[in-house]
Amino acid sequence: xxxxxxxxxxxxxxxxxxxxxxxxxxxxxxxxxxxxxxxxxxxxxxxxxxxxxxxxxxxxxxxxxxxxxxxxxxxxxxxxxxxxxxxxxxxxxxxxxxxxxxxxxxxxxxxxxxxxxxxxxxxxxxxxxxxxxxxxxxxxxxxxxxxxxxxxxxxxxxxxxxxxxxxxxxxxxxxxxxxxxxxxxxxxxxxxxxxxxxxxxxxxxxxxxxxxxxxxxxxxxxxxxxxxxxxxxxxxxxxxxxxxxxxxxxxxxxxxxxxxxxxxxxxxxxxxxxxxxxxxxxxxxxxxx
Amino acid sequence: xxxxxxxxxxxxxxxxxxxxxxxxxxxxxxxxxxxxxxxxxxxxxxxxxxxxxxxxxxxxxxxxxxxxxxxxxxxxxxxxxxxxxxxxxxxxxxxxxxxxxxxxxxxxxxxxxxxxxxxxxxxxxxxxxxxxxxxxxxxxxxxxxxxxxxxxxxxxxxxxxxxxxxxxxxxxxxxxxxxxxxxxxxxxxxxxxxxxxxxxxxxxxxxxxxxxxxxxxxxxxxxxxxxxxxxxxxxxxxxxxxxxxxxxxxxxxxxxxxxxxxxxxxxxxxxxxxxxxxxxxxxxxxxxxxxxxxxxxxxxxxxxxxxxxxxxxxxxxxxxxxxxxxxxxxxxxxxxxxxxxxxxxxxxxxxxxxxxxxxxxxxxxxxxxxxxxxxxxxxxxxxxxxxxxxxxxxxxxxxxxxxxxxxxxxxxxxxxxxxxxxxxxxxxxxxxxxxxxxxxxxxxxxxxxxxxxxxxxxxxxxxxxxxxxxxxxxxxxxxxxxxxxxxxxxxxxxxxxxxxxxxxxxxxxxxxxxxxxxxxxxxxxxxxxxxxxxxxxxxxxxxxxxxxxxxxxxxxxxxxxxxxxxxxxxxxxxxxxxxxxxxxxxxxxxx
Numbered sequence: 001x002x003x004x005x006x007x008x009x010x011x012x013x014x015x016x017x018x019x020x021x022x023x024x025x026x027x028x029x030x031x032x033x034x035x036x037x038x039x040x041x042x043x044x045x046x047x048x049x050x051x052x053x054x055x056x057x058x059x060x061x062x063x064x065x066x067x068x069x070x071x072x073x074x075x076x077x078x079x080x081x082x083x084x085x086x087x088x089x090x091x092x093x094x095x096x097x098x099x100x101x102x103x104x105x106x107x108x109x110x111x112x113x114x115x116x117x118x119x120x121x122x123x124x125x126x127x128x129x130x131x132x133x134x135x136x137x138x139x140x141x142x143x144x145x146x147x148x149x150x151x152x153x154x155x156x157x158x159x160x161x162x163x164x165x166x167x168x169x170x171x172x173x174x175x176x177x178x179x180x181x182x183x184x185x186x187x188x189x190x191x192x193x194x195x196x197x198x199x200x201x202x203x204x205x206x207x208x209x210x211x212x213x214x215x216x217x218x219x220x221x222x223x224x225x226x227x228x229x230x231x232x233x234x235x236x237x238x239x240x241x242x243x244x245x246x247x248x249x250x251x252x253x254x255x256x257x258x259x260x261x262x263x264x265x266x267x268x269x270x271x272x273x274x275x276x277x278x279x280x281x282x283x284x285x286x287x288x289x
Numbered sequence: 290x291x292x293x294x295x296x297x298x299x300x301x302x303x304x305x306x307x308x309x310x311x312x313x314x315x316x317x318x319x320x321x322x323x324x325x326x327x328x329x330x331x332x333x334x335x336x337x338x339x340x341x342x343x344x345x346x347x348x349x350x351x352x353x354x355x356x357x358x359x360x361x362x363x364x365x366x367x368x369x370x371x372x373x374x375x376x377x378x379x380x381x382x383x384x385x386x387x388x389x390x391x392x393x394x395x396x397x398x399x400x401x402x403x404x405x406x407x408x409x410x411x412x413x414x415x416x417x418x419x420x421x422x423x424x425x426x427x428x429x430x431x432x433x434x435x436x437x438x439x440x441x442x443x444x445x446x447x448x449x450x451x452x453x454x455x456x457x458x459x460x461x462x463x464x465x466x467x468x469x470x471x472x473x474x475x476x477x478x479x480x481x482x483x484x485x486x487x488x489x490x491x492x493x494x495x496x497x498x499x500x501x502x503x504x505x506x507x508x509x510x511x512x513x514x515x516x517x518x519x520x521x522x523x524x525x526x527x528x529x530x531x532x533x534x535x536x537x538x539x540x541x542x543x544x545x546x547x548x549x550x551x552x553x554x555x556x557x558x559x560x561x562x563x564x565x566x567x568x569x570x571x572x573x574x575x576x577x578x579x580x581x582x583x584x585x586x587x588x589x590x591x592x593x594x595x596x597x598x599x600x601x602x603x604x605x606x607x608x609x610x611x612x613x614x615x616x617x618x619x620x621x622x623x624x625x626x627x628x629x630x631x632x633x634x635x636x637x638x639x640x641x642x643x644x645x646x647x648x649x650x651x652x653x654x655x656x657x658x659x660x661x662x663x664x665x666x667x668x669x670x671x672x673x674x675x676x677x678x679x680x681x682x683x684x685x686x687x688x689x690x691x692x693x694x695x696x697x698x699x700x701x702x703x704x705x706x707x708x709x710x711x712x713x714x715x716x717x718x719x720x721x722x723x724x725x726x727x728x729x730x731x732x733x734x735x736x737x738x739x740x741x742x743x744x745x746x747x748x749x750x751x752x753x754x755x756x757x758x759x760x761x762x763x764x765x766x767x768x769x770x771x772x773x774x775x776x777x778x779x780x781x782x783x784x785x786x787x788x789x790x791x792x793x794x795x796x797x798x799x800x801x802x803x804x805x806x807x808x809x810x811x812x813x814x815x816x817x818x819x820x821x822x823x824x825x826x827x828x829x830x831x832x833x834x835x836x837x838x839x840x841x842x843x844x845x846x847x848x849x850x851x852x853x854x855x856x857x858x859x860x861x862x863x864x865x866x867x868x869x870x871x872x873x874x875x876x877x878x879x880x
Contacts, residue, residue, distance in 0.1 A: 058791055060787075060790075060791070084793040084794070084795060085793065086793075087790075087791060087792065087793035088792065088793030089793075090791075090793075091791075091792075092788070092791035092792075094784070094787065094788060094791075096784050097784070097788070098784040098785050098786075098787050098788030098791075099785055099788055100785040100788075100789075100802070100803065100806050100807055101785075102806055102807060102809070102810070103806050104314060106314075107806075111788075111789050111792060111794070111802050111803075112792050113792075114789065114792055114793070114794035114795075114798045114802060115792050115793030115794055116793075119797075119798070120797050120798050120800070120801035120802070121798065121801060121802055122801050122802065122805055122806065124313070124314050125313065125314075129312060132312040133312060136311065136312065148311065149314045149315055164788065167788070167792070168792075171792050171793070
């Protein structure tokens with residue numbers, strides 16, 4: 001399952017990000033490594049820095065200090081062509097889907113291939129037949145093959161997010177960053193979307209960094225949990241029996257704002273065991289629902 | 290135990306993903322019609338290019354002739370400065386009085402045409418018909434007719450502008466009335482108010498900002514039109530254009546043209562300022578100059594507004610303990626405070642009244658003259674009702690076909706250049722800030738050129754015929770289209786662009802896939818709107834020798850051939866209305 005085991009996909013070192021001329025400290029000395037193939041979930045309250053962190057990983061934000069390496073590239077220092085080359089290998093799933101509602105589902109999925117083809121495209125027929133076939137296959141994978149030529153804004157929220165996931169898969173990424181992919185969906189649909197996202201990434205052996213609100217979903221899917229609070233990592237632990245729901249909730253919601261007890265909750269900084277049989281986790285999650 | 294939600298049913302992998310039909314979008318009826326219309330537009334435009342003899346590079350090929358003319362025009366001269374300046378002032382007052390006239394007529398008409406006010410569908414239909422009809426009659430043609438009633442001067446110009454503007458004002462006012470929130474109106478009605486009280490208390494307050502904005506915008510348009518009305522004898526600075534053109538006095542022609550351009554630019558800046566002060570909204574024009582002015586004005590308004598808000602409660606607290614104990618209301622407390630907003634509105638009203646008083650004094654138009662002419666209006670229009678088409682021959686058909694082709698050619702020419710310009714002038718797509726600034730300023734400058742005057746110059750350079758008319762029209766449309774396109778590109782939402790950027794797409798790919806796909810409905814809608822305007826304008830270009838039906842219109846009116854004039858106007862109306870209906874239908878299909 002983890003063929004790329006051993007390689008480090010993402011390496012974040014002492015990243016600090018301030019906004020408004022230093023008045024807002026969104027990230028405050030964040031460090032962690034994610035080995036290739038790992039399914040890491042980042043949890044934390046709104047404003048804890050989850051989105052900011054993920055946006056650093058594909059160069060949509062640049063760190064005020066510290067370094068962000070993705071597959072050996074220092075993302076913060078890249079510009080233009082080089083940055084686009086790295087982004088091609090990094091899929092990004094947005095909370096608000098960020099797909100073009102007027103375009104057909106197939107075309108939205110095909111935009112995922114723009115990074116590897118040259119020149120502008122407009123309309124389904126401006127893409128090659130091979131790409132159309134590939135996009136259709138990805139649509140089938142997310143269970144929406146029959147909606148290929150329907151306008152995307154006629155779909156429900158969960159379906160739109162699955163289109164966005166198909167677009168990401170179309171990129172053939174090595175890493176997928178998902179920024180609260182299910183925050184605007186109801187619990188049942190959330191489960192379906194998480195299922196599609198994680199199952200596909202496991203199949204394609206893609207490293208995942210996913211930020212979430214819901215502790216249950218996180219425990220069900222991740223093999224590593226990173227918790228942020230006020231821009232600091234307050235928990236970083238592999239997901240196993242010792243990481244109970246209550247313990248996560250404690251960190252997640254009731255951590256004292258002074259940060260006095262941070263050390264207490266801080267798990268030892270070892271890369272989580274990526275060998276956790278995910279199949280078991282799927283079963284566990286299913287039981288939970 | 291809770292029931293386990295079944296996993297998402299996935300399409301079976303055996304569902305034949307590879308059949309080739311599934312890789313093309315299915316062709317639906319609506320899509321087919323739209324595609325056919327696009328093809329038809331392109332074909333008609335190409336035919337028009339060939340027939341009229343223009344192409345996107347015509348200006349370049351004709352650079353010798355145009356350069357020749359410009360060198361003969363150089364250096365611009367201005368004889369009879371005092372007369373030209375007096376005409377310039379006349380032009381302004383003509384536009385102002387015409388807009389006020391239109392406002393007075395359009396407001397009641399709009400109430401009669403609004404579905405939520407007038408329940409009688411027959412009354413509504415008549416009101417709507419008046420709106421459509423007045424809008425379809427070009428102000429230049431109305432001026433031609435009214436010159437017959439009141440003879441040469443400013444008055445026919447005022448009435449022509451007024452009647453023509455009733456259409457646009459009436460339509461936009463009626464739309465504003467239909468879009469109101471019914472809540473306040475019900476609230477007023479629930480207090481037992483009469484019908485008129487309901488309208489003044491529940492409806493009018495909601496639409497006032499809209500009325501002012503639309504009317505100011507129309508004043509802007511009327512001012513541009515007013516500079517041209519003199520060409521048909523309706524007063525204003527157009528007279529000087531006509532005289533200089535007739536005398537082939539090109540330096541004088543250029544001089545007067547420059548005065549007109551300067552007037553339009555100054556007027557645009559003033560009206561932008563007035564709009565942002567009176568309506569407290571930021572200007573929608575994004576050129577450097579107007580942004581600079583507008584920002585300063587809105588800043589002062591904003592600070593004063595917040596000061597007023599901060600000030601009011603304090604005043605209240607100070608007065609409240611006294612008032613009840615004294616037992617009589619102090620008159621000072623019964624009047625709204627003289628805050629910035631109220632001062633602005635009063636100043637605005639005073640200036641408007643002052644202008645209205647000055648207008649007849651300056652232009653020498655008297656109400657009595659207006660009233661004595663009124664009895665002639667019904668007979669004049671009655672004579673225009675075509676009863677006899679025996680004058681019709683195939684040259685008229687040719688003229689109409691030429692008019693339509695001119696509209697298509699001018700629209701196509703304008704679009705070819707306006708789409709790239711629109712991208713450069715959109716803040717969110719422009720490759721650099723300075724490009725955006727330069728493009729916006731360029732567009733503003735181009736918009737100051739009235740197309741009829743450009744047509745006069747092109748006719749002088751290239752000779753009579755549709756070609757100079759199309760070029761002049763295309764230049765005017767180009768500036769307008771670039772602004773519309775840039776504005777609609779700026780309205781594109783950023784989300785899908787973020788999504789496409791995160792896949793590693795290049796900026797050009799992002800512009801096509803992320804921006805163009807979103808902006809397409811409004812680009813297409815605006816293009817149809819342009820075609821609409823282009824065909825309307827090409828019906829009058831002939832008045833200055835620019836081809837199309839306009840030449841016949843003006844000679845028919847000079848020779849008092851009422852039947853011909855009326856018949857041609859009726860056909861023009863049908864034509865323009867048909868184009869408007871078609872473009873309305875297509876726009877509804879594109880969402």
